[in-house]
Amino acid sequence: MSIDRETFENTSEEELTDLSVPDQVLxxxxxxxxxxxxxREIATQTDLDEGAVSTALTRLKQRGLVEHKATYWAVTTDEDRLHSYSGYERATALFNEQLGTENKDEWQEHAPEEAHPSQRDEV
Structure with a gap:
């Protein structure tokens, strides 16, 4: 995964190497x-090898940090479990540093009207 020049210059080598493939995926x-x-979408978006992403997802699932249905993967909704994972904090800090913190209200302004197929309650 690429990083911007400012992050490259201002982040320690230890912080950059600490972010493992599972940490990046999570x-x-x-x-x-x-x-x-x-x-494959995660691999493309994170610029990681698809095989490494698949392995990371399997390990994250074993830890209860991601959920899997058919060919789709999503982060767990169990906040306590998520926060107990040490890589979560490192990954969140690095992504916040690179991309800024999230403002969910702003996201909602741009959210599509129709739910994603994975979120629909179709019977």
């Missing part, structure tokens, strides 16, 4: 917690 899913993604 950070991506947390940043998009209102959606579910296929592994």
């Amino acid at each position: 950070g991506f899913l947390v940043a998009h917690d209102d959606r579910a993604f296929q592994a």
Whole structure:
């Protein structure tokens, strides 16, 4: 995954190397917690190898940090479990530093009117 020049210059080497593939995948899913993604979409968006992303997702699922349905993956809705994962804090801090903190009210202004297919209650 690429980082901007400012992050490159202002982040310690330890902080940059601490962000493992699972941390990056989890950070991506947390940043998009209102959606579910296929592994290849996550790989493309994070600039990671699809095989590494798939392995990371499997490990994150074993820890109860992500949910899996058909070919889609989403971050868990269990906030306590999520916050107990040490990589969550590092990933969140780095993504906030790179992209700024989230303002959910602003997101709602731009949210589509219709729910994503993964969020529909179709029978």
